[in-house]
Amino acid sequence: EYHCKPLGDTDWNGSGMHANFSTAYMREVGGKAYFEALMAEFDKNLLDHIAVYGPDNDKRLTGKHETAPWNKFSYGIADRGASIRVPHSFVKNDYKGYLEDRRPNSQGDPYQIASQILKTIASVPASGQVSAAA
Template identity: 55%
Template sequence: MLALHEECLTRRYLLDRLTENYGFYIEYHPKPIKGDWNGSGMHANFSNGAMRDVGGKELFDNICEAFGKNIQKHMAVYGAHNEERLTGLHETQSIDQFSYGVSDRGASIRVPATVPTDGWVGRLEDRRPASNGDPYKIGAVIISTTKSAC
């Protein structure tokens, strides 16, 4: 299961179709206004059967470590100008670094607090995709990396 906020994707599609009828364009740039703020991201919540049904800290660590070994592969499809957003400030990790942690909103991958309390079953949240990323390419690379670790 990969959840890239499906309702947001539908809204994005409808908004694009509606605005093009009136000659408008929606800017999805992750940092459309420069300055000291966190920018706009598209977090990807994901899990597979092993994560939901079998679980275990070792499985979650293996998956996160696989993501850490593939930073460039992921950044290549996570959206243009993402380096302006992923600075290491404002609850983001630097674009060229990788970290993960339980309830760590500043990590590349956040392990929800419920995962360890539920016996290490559940999902992960990749906080790196930019608001202008292609959700299908993002989903494909997340699936590929997750499968390589399981």
């Protein structure tokens, strides 16, 4: 039987299927305000993401072994223990480039994962002005 944490509660990382993602807007325009609005949407949609990121993810996403807890969203620069790892290059390039969602597991459906990521991205205005209410 396949499982994202086949050895159970052991001192072992489990099996993830991290999703690197970007859009043309993220690569070409980006910006800190847009990035912060995007992270707020990922936080707001936490459970929608977890629902499609693979079964038994609560066994893998414990906050140990380079994972964030399944029920708490976080992001950080080069932080392998965050929900979303932000590459150094992203920040150095004025918040432009790709991001890495570290929560999907090896049993997730890549099409559902990509769909949920794109739904969340689409909910953030892609313009030079991100409203304070976002």
